[in-house]
Amino acid sequence: MGKSAKIVILTGAGISAESGLGTFRDEGGLWAQHRIEDVATPKGFARNPDLVHSFYNARRAQAARARPNAAHQALAGLQRDHPGEVVIITQNVDTLHEAGGAAEVLHMHGTLAGALCADCGHRWPAPLQMHTGTPCPACTAPAGRPDVVWFGEIPHFMEAIYAHLAQADIFAAIGTSGEVYPAVTFVDEAHLAGAHTVELNLEPSSAASRFAERRFGPASETVSAWVAEQLG
Numbered sequence: 001m002g003k004s005a006k007i008v009i010l011t012g013a014g015i016s017a018e019s020g021l022g023t024f025r026d027e028g029g030l031w032a033q034h035r036i037e038d039v040a041t042p043k044g045f046a047r048n049p050d051l052v053h054s055f056y057n058a059r060r061a062q063a064a065r066a067r068p069n070a071a072h073q074a075l076a077g078l079q080r081d082h083p084g085e086v087v088i089i090t091q092n093v094d095t096l097h098e099a100g101g102a103a104e105v106l107h108m109h110g111t112l113a114g115a116l117c118a119d120c121g122h123r124w125p126a127p128l129q130m131h132t133g134t135p136c137p138a139c140t141a142p143a144g145r146p147d148v149v150w151f152g153e154i155p156h157f158m159e160a161i162y163a164h165l166a167q168a169d170i171f172a173a174i175g176t177s178g179e180v181y182p183a184v185t186f187v188d189e190a191h192l193a194g195a196h197t198v199e200l201n202l203e204p205s206s207a208a209s210r211f212a213e214r215r216f217g218p219a220s221e222t223v224s225a226w227v228a229e230q231l232g
Helices: 042-047 049-065 070-081 158-167 183-192 219-231
Strands: 007-011 086-090 110-117 123-125 144-148 170-174 196-201 213-216
Touching (some): 007 070, 007 158, 007 183, 042 049, 049 110, 070 219, 086 158, 158 183, 170 183, 183 196
Parallel strands (some): 170 196, 196 213
Antiparallel strands (some): 110 123, 110 144
16 A cells, blocks of 8 residues: 555544443443433433433543543544644544544544534534533524434534545544444445455454454554554
8 A cells, every 4th residue: 555545544432441431332331321212312312301411411521531542542643744644533522533633534424512502503612511501602593402412313523424435545443333324334335436445443343254354452552553553
């Protein structure tokens, strides 16, 4: 692969696990205490906004305490030092990539740091605590919600993401479950474009067999080693 290869990277919850942010499947974590349909769907928010705000307030506080780990920092270094373009797409709603030094990260599921008006669509920085009836600074409607993409909603930046995948020379999926649509299709899109595909994960994902290369272990170790190889 040439030095100017375009590298497109997808990250999931596994890259932030070593920073103390739990994944869907962690026993005893925030997600284990709630049903997805209650806290991560528009219907759940309409049914019980107090519960949803309480859940995301806890996640926001947890994310605010977290610090980037070696994997986040390695990807930022790759973006900085690789001669070609490095695009980072994340399913995560934390901002640890940016805290680790990455730029222009495509947050396809939004971020905990943002608030969204369910009425007019205005966005603003979220306070640490949001509550039912939080007013929109633009239209004043008491319709503030977390600016995260819930199940049943369309992820952000999809047109740009597919354009990047169509141009990729290397596609890496890091810390993903291989179960969430549409991200699970990205490896196939990259493969069709002729990209070399690699999965870096603690253990094989549901989509592991669809990657040309697979590496398993803690993200801080596997990602750091992989980045060092790319930088030669």
